[in-house]
Amino acid sequence: MSQILTPASFSWLADFLKAKSGLVLGPDKQYLLDSRLLPIARSEGCAGLEALVAKLRAQPSSKLASAVVDAMTTNESFFFRDGKPFEHFKAILPRLLAGKPAGQPLRIWSAACSTGQEAYSLAMLLTEAKAMLGGRGVEILGTDLSAEVLARAKDGLYTQFEVQRGLPVTHLVKYFTKDGSNWKLKDPIRAMVSWRAWNLLDDPTPLGRFDVVFCRNVLIYFDQPTKGKVLESMAKLMPPDGVL
Numbered sequence: 371m372s373q374i375l376t377p378a379s380f381s382w383l384a385d386f387l388k389a390k391s392g393l394v395l396g397p398d399k400q401y402l403l404d405s406r407l408l409p410i411a412r413s414e415g416c417a418g419l420e421a422l423v424a425k426l427r428a429q430p431s432s433k434l435a436s437a438v439v440d441a442m443t444t445n446e447s448f449f450f451r452d453g454k455p456f457e458h459f460k461a462i463l464p465r466l467l468a469g470k471p472a473g474q475p476l477r478i479w480s481a482a483c484s485t486g487q488e489a490y491s492l493a494m495l496l497t498e499a500k501a502m503l504g505g506r507g508v509e510i511l512g513t514d515l516s517a518e519v520l521a522r523a524k525d526g527l528y529t530q531f532e533v534q535r536g537l538p539v540t541h542l543v544k545y546f547t548k549d550g551s552n553w554k555l556k557d558p559i560r561a562m563v564s565w566r567a568w569n570l571l572d573d574p575t576p577l578g579r580f581d582v583v584f585c586r587n588v589l590i591y592f593d594q595p596t597k598g599k600v601l602e603s604m605a606k607l608m609p610p611d612g613v614l
């Protein structure tokens with residue numbers, strides 16, 4: 371199977387990915403094409419990447435297009451990733467709550483949430499900090515471009531490997547039940563998060579307003595103007611004391 375793209379096809383694919391997802395496909399990323407796109411080329415009956423791009427060009431807004439965009443994005447995530455942002459969130463929680471009118475829920479957006487570990491980490495953290503909330507409602511929204519990762523997030527089912535990355539064992543015991551060789555998040559934690567397919571390149575106004583936005587490990591794939599545009603649109607949804 372041919373694995374080399376002509377410069378014209380590479381350039382078309384790079385423009386396509388940037389327009390659809392913001393992803394910048396630099397020449398240094400050529401190596402990714404084989405591992406990410408050849409399986410799709412095979413399942414589409416294409417002789418190679420060149421044939422796959424030709425098919426895509428003929429139907430740039432199709433299921434195939436979503437599959438290609440999905441395959442080119444990186445979905446890596448884990449519970450309480452990097453620790454610090456969650457510690458910081460917990461530390462500022464009293465100030466955030468004090469600044470909010472009574473009766474209004476605290477709204478948190480996990481933007482580009484992948485398979486949901488970030489949003490569920492926040493749900494577990496807030497459950498642990500229940501006393502601090504003093505009955506205040508909390509809404510956590512997880513969004514991602516990929517329907518596939520969102521379906522996994524919604525399921526709340528994680529492998530042994532996934533629950534061994536970042537999740538304190540006390541949380542595993544308290545908030546998960548064993549499901550075959552996997553682990554399922556218990557309903558009260560799952561119920562704290564809602565999920566929605568959303569492209570960060572789109573105007574997020576319909577998502578409502580947020581006190582806190584977690585937008586992590588996704589802007590690194592965008593160029594500077596796109597990062598600026600995404601951050602500006604997020605800022606518009608947040609109060610002056612909101613936290614990104």
Ligand SMILES: C[S@@+](CC[C@H](N)C(=O)[O-])C[C@H]1O[C@@H](n2cnc3c(N)ncnc32)[C@H](O)[C@@H]1O
Nearest residue numbers: 391443444446447482484515569570586587588
């Ligand atoms: C590396 S994961 C980050 C997950 C999580 N935020 C974390 O830090 O662990 C990046 C996610 O960004 C999503 N993504 C990429 N481009 C996007 C876009 N334009 N709009 C929404 N989500 C996007 C991908 O589908 C992927 O699930």
